[in-house]
Amino acid sequence: MTSSSPSGQGADYAATASEAYRAALRVIESVEPRVAEATRKELADQRGSLKLIASENYASPAVLLTMGTWFSDKYAEGTVGHRFYAACQNVDTVEALAAEHARELFGAPYAYAQPHSGIDANLVAYWAILATRVEAPGLAELGAKHVNDLSEGDWEKLRAKLGNQRLLGMSLDTGGHLTHGFRPNISGKMFHQRQYGTDPATGFIDYDAVAAAAREFKPLVLVAGYSAYPRRVNFAKMREIADEVGATLMVDMAHFAGLVAGKVFTGDEDPVPHAHITTTTTHKSLRGPRGGLVLATEEYAPAVDKGCPMVLGGPLSHVMAAKAVALAEARRPEFRAYAQAVADNAQALADGFIKRDGSLVTGGTDNHLVLLDVTSFGLTGRQAESALLDSGIVTNRNAVPADPNGAWYTSGIRFGSPALTTRGFGADDFDRVAELVVEVLSNTQPAAGPNGPSKAKYTLADGTAERVRAAAAELLDANPLYPGLTL
């Protein structure tokens, strides 16, 4: 790890972390040796492969170690200073610290560190919007202060209203997330949903089309953000659209929170000053523990603050403590260098594909991810993903807009730069990664299954996997994961 590494404390830090992990593994081994063995193997596997999954990263030893403590044993439903359980004084400390770092880092009036995941963060946001915009005025209209004060009949009327609201979000195949109103997901069932896509000619978001859809559909919630769209979004424009139709703008920045924190996305591209509510995960480009976070304006803060127990189970206090550590890391100047390198490296990867005739959705990238259409290699995403994995390159298959192969087999492979950038990979390394990916895909052929053509079966030309693994090992050895950490 280089200057962009999460903790540039050097040899002492690595030696101390090594001691901690060695001791922890001995303790685990004394109870269930197979778990200790799998834990050691997981590190070896992560060290030995090119991790290009756009939603993954490597958290620092400080963040990881923080999760392994007795905070895990504590129940703390409620919120800071207002708990349904006794003896939450230390949970209050770490939750307040996580929220303080998040507010400072993102310039948000309010932060909520409890969500266990990105989906949970989005559910908290949706119910905070419903509570603020439907439940509260509904209660006022009925002259009641609390839902428990309502008659059965009035309660049914209010429930019907809560279940009759509209949401407009980005479609899954054009890069939106399941929770942005995809029908099979709870978000598509809670709301009357409609989806906006991208311009079929360019693959870019067409803001006029989003505005037209919003004017026609009049959603209560407009969702912006993505998990597989390789471009930046103009959140000022999204807010204009939301304001014109009276919608609440919710931005899901789970994928690009690190680029916001690192000030790569500023002005109109920074969602926080424009959105009413911004949600994120903490483990992707933000490089923290696995979990979620919600940022909100003063207007929505009181409802978000009731996320537990309204939507969430008891907070994972050990993870909130780790969020505080990770957010403290993200406030350091070196995180900005990291975030810029993430964007530069994604660009180098895209350029590497383009110069080798790869076909990219939108023709390139200006964030942390690249979406390669593998049909030009005669492959499905499923075949390409498996052949790359055989060769030590870890990616995930992903739909492309209007994907003829659907969401399971897909036609695309999504690549992201955050994890390898943490290892210290630079632009030349990412160009070499593009070369290796193209070498694998050019040597992969679709194959038939026992019942005819298959979207999953493939053959990889002899020697390709070994050759690519050896080339990848050179890159990995030059950029070690957790340098100096020995188990």
Ligand code: DSN
């Ligand atoms: N699973 C995450 C991703 O890979 O983008 C989003 O939920």
